Amino acid sequence: MVNAIPSLLGFSEKNGQWFAEGISLRKLTQDFGTPLYVYSKEAICSAYRAYDSACIRPDGTRRARIHYAMKANSNLAVLDELKQLGAGFDLVSGGELARALHIGADPKSLVFAGVGKSSAEIENALRVGVKCINVESIPELQRINAIAKTMNLRAPISLRVNPDVDANTHPYISTGLKDNKFGIAYYEVLKTYREAALLPQIDVIGIDCHIGSQITSTSPYLDALDKVLDLITQLQREGIKIHHLDLGGGLGIDYGGESPPNITEFTNTLLNRVEERGFCHLEVLLEPGRSLVGNAGILLTQVEYLKTGVDKNFCIVNAAMNDLMRPTLYEAYHAIVPIHVSQAKPNCYDVVGPVCESGDWLGKDRVLAVNEGDILAILSAGAYGFVMASNYNTRGRAAEVMVDGNEAYLVRQRETPESLYENERTINQASALK
Structure with a gap:
């Protein structure tokens, strides 16, 4: 299968290299590592304004109000940008309520x-x-x-x-x-x-x-x-x-x-x-939700191994089903592209992760020209990407970055193994209930 590339705003390919707004994706991986979620502020704001413009009559009166469905992507930086644009929020849990209040959302702008x-x-x-x-x-x-x-x-x-x-x-x-x-x-x-x-x-x-x-x-x-x-x-x-x-x-x-x-x-x-x-x-x-942030985000991942099989070739990357669940859960399609031109010969691969499950795949039958060590961008990952991530196999969740023009901001640090078990205790360390 040749990748079908969606129409994107905020991400572009120029002279064989991919960019998030004004920053090359290669630089982002050098600065922040992989797997890495990258969000375009420009793309989020543009999608919101498309909705909002339709909600205003020619005389300036408002026809409707936008309440962002934050289950799609609840990173605080995403929420704060939408709040500043005038959005309210649609919540589906007490945790999401806490996030909305944390960024200063007016309670009267919240629908539970x-x-x-x-x-x-x-x-x-x-x-x-x-x-x-x-x-x-x-x-x-x-x-x-x-x-x-x-x-x-x-x-x-x-x-x-x-x-x-x-x-x-x-x-x-x-x-x-x-x-x-x-x-x-x-x-x-x-x-x-x-x-x-x-x-x-x-x-x-x-x-x-x-x-x-x-x-x-x-x-x-x-x-x-x-x-x-x-x-x-x-x-x-x-x-x-x-x-x-x-x-x-x-x-x-x-x-x-x-x-x-x-x-x-x-x-x-x-x-x-x-x-x-x-x-x-x-x-x-x-x-x-999805239509505001889905195409405003990508997931960057590094090629670890290229494995030749009898019936299948596998491009094994360092992102996995715990980072992006949609392909495993829904058999969802995400376009996958190398972030720079390679001299490698194109081949057909299943793009898979290191998690110990046969269901750990990110794309099937993709024609890619890649070498080990190259970086792939998994497109359209801004919605139901990080928010559905888990720590299966004791894998830390990816870092998240938001790009604004020529600046990149680390809006969530990468999890470490130590951070995953810091709240756990052995029975000898734990206090018995009395």
């Missing part, structure tokens, strides 16, 4: 989603005063009401609707079908809103829908949107007022062959449908 929130997470979200908690089940609604009662607070909530719409994406990242674990079934939503409106500690303020990730067509969004707008119409008839409409995220990116909608056109299409149906009064929330 997630299908399995603990009591401690709900209590903390209410204590700090998040904008909204997206409720994913009837038991969760009851729990939020009970916790709010003990805290003598009112809980602002939105119900997440499961519209039973096929997003035509990988089944592991489809969230809007009736057999998915997410949200409240469409046929139960009206009944649940009626119950929520009667609970003493609950303030119903919104409605939420998210149908999946890496979606490359607008039509599933419109199908889901129409179903949600029908619900709002019925709720209004019953006197249940909805203040905001949360349309979620999930817009796909070009990994090397996909043709997702243009961000601005996509956003305009959804917002125009909302207005055409007479809901201009609603505050609309959009929650992009």
